[in-house]
Amino acid sequence: MKAEIKLALTMGLLGGVVVFLFGGWSVTVLGILIGVFMGLSIGGRVNKKDGPRKLALQSLSTAGIAAVVFIAVSLFQNYVVAPAGGQFPSELYIVIPANLIGGLGMILFTALTAALHGLPDRQERLGKLILMVVLVIAFPFIDRITGLHWSGQIIFALIFVILGLGLNIVVGFAGLLDFGYAAFFAIGAYTTGILSSPQHHIFMNFWLVIWIALGMAALWGLILGTPTLRLRGDYLAIVTLGCGEMMPIIFRNLTNVTIKEPLTCWIIPGIMRLFNSSAATKCITIIDNLDLTAGEKGINPIGRPYLPFIGEFQSNNPIPWYFLIILLILLSVFLIRRLRDGRLGRAWMACREDQDAAVQMGIDPVHTKLTAFALGAAFSGFAGAFYAAYIRGIFPSVFEFSTSIIVLCIVVLGGMGNINGVILGGIIIMGADRLFLPALKDLLKGLMDHTILPALASNHTLQAVVAQNANPILYRYLLFGLTLVIMMALRPEGIIPSAQIRAELHADEETSAVEKAVKN
Amino acid sequence: MLELIEVHTYYGNIHALKGVSMTVAEGEIVTVIGSNGAGKSTMLRTIHGILRPKKGTILLEGEALEKLPSHKIVERGISQSPEGRMIFPRMTVQENLEMGAYTRKDKAGIAQDFEWVFKLFPRLKERINQKGGTLSGGEQQMLAIGRAMMAHPRIMLLDEPSMGLSPILVGQIFETIVELNKQGTTILLVEQNARMALSIAHRGYVLQTGEIILHDTSAKLKEDPMVQKSYLGAN
Numbered sequence: 001m002k003a004e005i006k007l008a009l010t011m012g013l014l015g016g017v018v019v020f021l022f023g024g025w026s027v028t029v030l031g032i033l034i035g036v037f038m039g040l041s042i043g044g045r046v047n048k049k050d051g052p053r054k055l056a057l058q059s060l061s062t063a064g065i066a067a068v069v070f071i072a073v074s075l076f077q078n079y080v081v082a083p084a085g086g087q088f089p090s091e092l093y094i095v096i097p098a099n100l101i102g103g104l105g106m107i108l109f110t111a112l113t114a115a116l117h118g119l120p121d122r123q124e125r126l127g128k129l130i131l132m133v134v135l136v137i138a139f140p141f142i143d144r145i146t147g148l149h150w151s152g153q154i155i156f157a158l159i160f161v162i163l164g165l166g167l168n169i170v171v172g173f174a175g176l177l178d179f180g181y182a183a184f185f186a187i188g189a190y191t192t193g194i195l196s197s198p199q200h201h202i203f204m205n206f207w208l209v210i211w212i213a214l215g216m217a218a219l220w221g222l223i224l225g226t227p228t229l230r231l232r233g234d235y236l237a238i239v240t241l242g243c244g245e246m247m248p249i250i251f252r253n254l255t256n257v258t259i260k261e262p263l264t265c266w267i268i269p270g271i272m273r274l275f276n277s278s279a280a281t282k283c284i285t286i287i288d289n290l291d292l293t294a295g296e297k298g299i300n301p302i303g304r305p306y307l308p309f310i311g312e313f314q315s316n317n318p319i320p321w322y323f324l325i326i327l328l329i330l331l332s333v334f335l336i337r338r339l340r341d342g343r344l345g346r347a348w349m350a351c352r353e354d355q356d357a358a359v360q361m362g363i364d365p366v367h368t369k370l371t372a373f374a375l376g377a378a379f380s381g382f383a384g385a386f387y388a389a390y391i392r393g394i395f396p397s398v399f400e401f402s403t404s405i406i407v408l409c410i411v412v413l414g415g416m417g418n419i420n421g422v423i424l425g426g427i428i429i430m431g432a433d434r435l436f437l438p439a440l441k442d443l444l445k446g447l448m449d450h451t452i453l454p455a456l457a458s459n460h461t462l463q464a465v466v467a468q469n470a471n472p473i474l475y476r477y478l479l480f481g482l483t484l485v486i487m488m489a490l491r492p493e494g495i496i497p498s499a500q501i502r503a504e505l506h507a508d509e510e511t512s513a514v515e516k517a518v519k520n
Numbered sequence: 521m522l523e524l525i526e527v528h529t530y531y532g533n534i535h536a537l538k539g540v541s542m543t544v545a546e547g548e549i550v551t552v553i554g555s556n557g558a559g560k561s562t563m564l565r566t567i568h569g570i571l572r573p574k575k576g577t578i579l580l581e582g583e584a585l586e587k588l589p590s591h592k593i594v595e596r597g598i599s600q601s602p603e604g605r606m607i608f609p610r611m612t613v614q615e616n617l618e619m620g621a622y623t624r625k626d627k628a629g630i631a632q633d634f635e636w637v638f639k640l641f642p643r644l645k646e647r648i649n650q651k652g653g654t655l656s657g658g659e660q661q662m663l664a665i666g667r668a669m670m671a672h673p674r675i676m677l678l679d680e681p682s683m684g685l686s687p688i689l690v691g692q693i694f695e696t697i698v699e700l701n702k703q704g705t706t707i708l709l710v711e712q713n714a715r716m717a718l719s720i721a722h723r724g725y726v727l728q729t730g731e732i733i734l735h736d737t738s739a740k741l742k743e744d745p746m747v748q749k750s751y752l753g754a755n
Contacts, residue, residue, distance in 0.1 A: 343622075350608060350619050357606040359570060362594030362623035362671065 004042070008065035011038045015066075015106075016073025021439035023082060024090055024098065025146035027074045029139075031067070031102030032109050036131065038066060039113020052118035056111040063110035067103040074099055085446025098146075140322045150435060151318035155390065157430030158325040159383050164410035164422040165332050166379030171408070172417035173340060174372035175352030176229070177237040180244020181407050184377035186399035187220050188213040188384020190251055190293060193394045196303035199294055206305040206389055213385035214378050221377030222370060229369045232355070244404050248396040254292040260285050293396070300393030313389075321390055328382050333419060339375065340419075348372050402477065406433070409480050412487050415494020424495060429483070433476060440472045521546045521706055522567070522598075522675055527576035527586075529559075529566045536562045538730040539576070544675065544708050549701050551709045551717040551738070553751055554727035560710040561603050563727070564677045567708075568600050569593040580675075595623045597674035601681060605664040609653030613644055616652050616663055620670030629672065637666040640696055658689040665696070675706040682713045694720050714751035718742050726751070 015034040019027045042059050050058070078089045089095075116127040143151045163185060170178045191213040195204045204212075228239040260266075265283040272278075293299065305324065306312045313320045339345050347368045350358035355365055388394050406429065414425025448470050456463040487494070522544040529537040536559050544550045554560050565571045567578055569590040578585045585593055599620070608616050617637060621630045638645040641662040647655060652663060661681055668676050678697065682690040690713065698720050701707050711717035718724055718738045726734040726747060734744065741747050 346615070346619065347622070349611070350622075353608045353610055354606055356570070357602065357608060358619075359590045360568065360594070360600050360602055360606070361619045361667070362591040364589065364591045 004062040005065060007038065007041060008062045009069060011041075012066035012069025013073065015070045016077075018436070019070070019074045020077045020081065021436065021443055022148065023074075023077050023087075024094060025148055027071070027098050027102035028105060028146060029102075029142060029148060029150075031070065031104075031106040032135075034066070034070070035063065035106040035109030036113050036135065038063060038106070039110045039116070042110070042114045043117030046114070046117055048118060050118055052115035055118040056115035059110050059114035060107065063107040066110075067106045070106060071099050071103045074102070081443070081447075084451045085443060086450035087446060136326060140319045144319070151322055153434040154427075154431070155318060155321050155325055156434050157427050158322075158329060159387050159390070160407065160410060160430045161329055161423050161426035162325075162332055162383040162386075163380055163407045164414065164426045165329070165336055165419065166376045166383070167407050168376075168411050168414075168417065168419065168422045169336060169339070169348075169379070170372055170376035171411050172415075172422075173345060173352065174348040174369055174376075176369060176372060177233070178240045178373075178376070179237055179401075179404055179408070180240040180242070180247070181376075181380060182399045182401070182403035183224070183244045183247035184217045184221060184380040185384045185387070185403065185407075186247050186251060186396075187377075188217045188381035189388040189394045189399070190299070190384075191216040191381070192385040192388040193299035193302050194292065196389075197299050197301065199291070199299045203303055206303055206385070209303075210382065210385040214381035217381030217384065218374045218378035221374035225370045225373035229366060229373060241401075244401060248399045251293045251399070252295055252396040255295040257287055257290040257292050258285065259287040296396065298393050298395035299388075302388045302392050302394065304389050304392070315392070325386060328386060329423070332379050332382065333423075336379075336419060344368070344371060406430075406480060409483050412484055413495060415496060418494055418496060421494045421496045428495075429480070432479070437472050437476055437479075444470045444472065521581060522708065523577075523579040524563075524567070525577045525579070527563075527566060527573045527578060529562055529571050529573050531562075531571075536730055537566065537573070540727070540730070540732055542725050542732060542735070544706060546674075546706055547701070547704070548723065549697070549707045549709060549721045551711055551721035551724045552727050553711055553714040553717055553724060553747075555712065555751075557729075558727045559730040560712075560727055561679055562730075564600060564602075564679050564708070564710055567593075567677060568598060591623065594671055597671075598677065599668040599671035599673040600677040601661075601664040601668040601679060603679040603683070605660045607652040607655075607660050607663050607667065609651065611652055612649050613652060613655070613663060614648050616667055617644075617670050620667035621672075623671065630670070633670050633672055637669050640669075640699060641666050657684050658686075658693070661685060661689075661693055662696075665693070665700075669700070669705075673705065675708060676700070678707060678709045680711060681709070682711060682716060690716060714747070718752075 011034050015030045018030050039059065042062060043055070046055055046058070075095075078095055082089050090098075113128075113131065116124050116131070119127060139154075140151045143149065143154075163181065166184075167178065167181045170176050170181070192206075192209050194200060195202050195209050195212060196206065197203075224243050228236060228243070231239060261284040265285075269283075304313045305320075307320070310320050313324070340348075347358070347363045350361060350363055351365055351368050358368075359365055410425040410429050411422055412425075413429060414421030414423070448467060453463055453467060456466060524540055524542050526539045526541055527537055528535070528539055540559075540563060542550075542552075552560055552563065562571060566573050567585070569585065569588055569592070573586050576586070580596055580598065583596070585596065585598075588596070608619060611619065617634065618630075621633065624630055643659055644662055644666055647659060652660065655663060665676075665678070665681065668678075681693050681697070685693065694716055697707060697709065709717055709721060718741055721738045724735065724738050724741045725732050726741070734741070734747065736744070742752070
C-alpha cells in the first residue's frame with residue numbers, strides 16, 4: 001500500500017511539473033501518458049492470476065490519488081503561477097474540460113494498462129502493442145487539436161532516438177567507446193545536402209538520397225574504423241574524439257576544392273624539367289575551385305521528401321515528418337534486433353565481455369568491431385538525411401563534440417545495449433532539451449519580469465545578477481553532464497536495464513543476497 | 521598430428537620460448553609440465569595464433585599454422601580451454617557453449633555436440649540458463665572445457681585445468697579428460713600439477729625457462745630423479 005501511494009505521488013507530481021511549465025491543454029496529454037506509464041509500473045508487480053477486472057479495480061486508488069495531485073498542481077499553475085508570470089489564467093471553458101479529461105484519462109488509462117497485465121501472455125503483449133500504436137498515431141493529431149505544438153520538437157527528439165540506436169550498436173553491443181559519433185551524423189547530413197540542393201545544382205530525390213547517405217556514413221565508418229579499431233578502450237575513445245573534432249572543421253573548410261590529375265600536372269612536367277625541356281604539357285584539372293560545403297554559411301535550401309497525395313513535406317505541417325521518422329525508427333529497430341540476435345550480435349557481445357576469450361572462440365575481433373562501427377554509423381546516415389531535409393539547411397556547428405556527448409548521454413540514460421531504453425532515453429533527454437528547458441525559461445522570465453525582479457528593486461546588484469542567471473538554457477550542458485554522472489554513479493544499467501547488464505553490474509549484491517539466503 | 525619445430529616466441533624483448541620442438545600424435549594425451557613462468561601458456565598461445573612466433577614452424581597435419589590468424593586456426597580443428605578459464609561471465613551456460621561453436625555452421629552437428637557436452641558434464645545441463653559468472657570454480661572449468669568441445673576440435677589445448685580447484689574436483693576433471701580422449705579427441709595438456717598430469721598422459725615434456733629439457737613416456741618421467749625432485753616433490 002505504501003509503495004502505491006509513493007508511486008501515485010511521484011507520478012502525480014512528475015506530470016504536475018510538466019503541466020506547471022506548459023499549462024493549458026498539456027494537462028490532458030500528460031494525464032493520458034502518465035496513466036499508461038503508471039499502469040505499466042503497477043502491472044509489473046501484480047499477481048497475474050487476479051485477472052484483468054480485479055487488477056483494474058486495484059489500480060483505481062493509486063490512479064485516483066495521482067490524478068488529484070496532478071489536477072491540484074495544474075490548477076495551482078493556472079491560478080497562481082500564470083498570473084505571477086504576467087499571463088492571464090486560461091478561461092474556464094478550457095480549464096474544466098482539459099483537467100477533467102486529463103484526470104479521468106489518467107485514471108482510465110492506468111486501469112486499462114494495469115488490466116492488460118491480467119490477460120494471458122500473448123494477449124497482454126498484443127494489448128500493449130495496440131495501446132502503443134494508438135498512442136503513437138494519435139499523438140500528432142491530439143497535439144494539433146489542443147494547440148500544444150510539441151510535434152516539431154518531438155521530431156527532433158526522434159532524430160536523436162535514431163542516433164542513439166546507432167551509437168548503441170557501437171557502445172552498447174560491441175562495447176566500443178565512441179566520442180565522435182556526430183561525425184557520421186554530419187556525413188549523412190552533408191551527403192544529403194550536397195546531393196539535393198542548389199549548391200551544386202543536383203536535386204536528387206530524397207527517397208534515393210537517404211539510402212546514399214546511409215551508405216556514405218557506413219563507408220566512412222569503415223574508413224575511420226580501419227586504422228583506429230586495432231586500439232582498445234581508452235585509446236579508441238581518444239582517437240574517436242579526435243575524428244569527431246576533425247569532421248566539422250573539414251566541412252567548414254571544404255570551400256575551395258581543387259583536384260588535379262597528378263600525372264599531367266606534376267609527374268610529366270617534373271620529368272621534363274629534369275631534361276631541361278621547355279615543352280609545355282597541358283595540366284588536366286579534374287575539379288577546379290569547387291565550393292563543396294559552403295563553409296560556415298552552410299547548405300540550403302535542401303530538397304524535401306515528396307509523396308503522392310501528401311505532396312512535398314512542408315515546415316508548417318509536422319505530421320508527415322512525424323510519421324516518416326516513426327517509420328525510420330521502426331525500420332531501424334527491426335534491423336538492429338535482427339543484427340543483435342544473429343551471429344554478428346553474439347560476436348559483438350563476446351568481444352565486449354572478453355576480447356581475448358572471443359578470439360579463442362574463433363572470432364575475428366577486428367572484423368567484428370569494424371562491422372559494429374560501420375553499421376552503427378549507417379543508422380546515423382538515416383538521421384543525418386532526415387535532419388538535413390527537415391531543417392532544410394545544414395551548418396558545420398551542428399555536428400560538434402556536444403552533439404556526440406548528447407547522443408552518448410541518451411545511450412547511457414537508456415541503458416547500454418537496451419533498445420527500448422535508448423528510445424525512452426532519447427525522448428527524455430531531447431524532450432528536456434527542446435521542450436522542457438525553453439518552457440522553463442519562459443516561465444522564469446515571466447516570473448522574473450512580473451514578480452521577482454520588482455521585489456528586488458531595492459538591491460540593483462542582486463537584481464542584475466538574478467536577471468542574468470535566470471536562463472536555464474545556459475545550464476543545458478551542466479544538465480547533460482549531471483545526467484551522465486548521476487546515471488553512472490547510481491544506475492549504470494540505465495533506466496530500464498536489460499537483464500544481462502544488470503546481472504553483471506550488480507553481481508556483488510546478488511551474490512551477497514544468495515549468501516544471506518543460505519545463512520538463513 | 522601437431523608438430524612444433526624450433527619455435528621462438530618473444531614478449532617484446534623477453535625471449536619466452538627458446539626453440540621449442542615437440543610432437544603430438546593422433547589419439548594421444550601429451551602433457552607439458554613446468555613451473556611458473558616456464559613458458560607453458562606462451563606455448564599454447566603461440567600454437568593458437570594469439571602470439572606470433574618469431575622463428576620456427578607449427579604444423580597441423582603438415583599445414584603451417586604460424587601465419588594464420590587465430591580464427592582460422594580454430595576452423596582447422598584446434599580449440600583451447602584457456603588459463604583462468606575466461607568464460608563469458610554475463611552469458612548463460614548455453615550462450616557460452618554456443619560461442620564455442622562460433623565457427624561452425626552445421627546445425628545438426630552442433631546439436632549433437634551439445635548432447636556430447638551434457639553427457640560428459642551433466643552439471644552444465646542443470647545450470648543451462650545460469651550466467652557463467654555465477655558458477656562455482658569447478659563448474660566454470662567444466663564450462664571452459666565444454667566450450668572448447670563445442671568447436672568439435674581434432675586437438676584440444678587445456679591450460680591448467682586444475683588451477684584453483686579442490687583435489688576432489690581436480691580428480692573429476694582429470695577423469696573427464698581421459699574420457700574425452702577415449703572418445704577420440706587428441707589432448708595437449710599443460711599443467712603445474714605434474715603428478716596428476718603424468719598420471720593420465722601418455723607422454724610428457726618438461727619445459728624450463730622456455731626450453732624443453734626432457735621428454736619421455738609418462739611412466740619413465742615419473743621415475744626420473746630430476747622430475748621427482750623438482751616437480752613431484754620427492755626428497
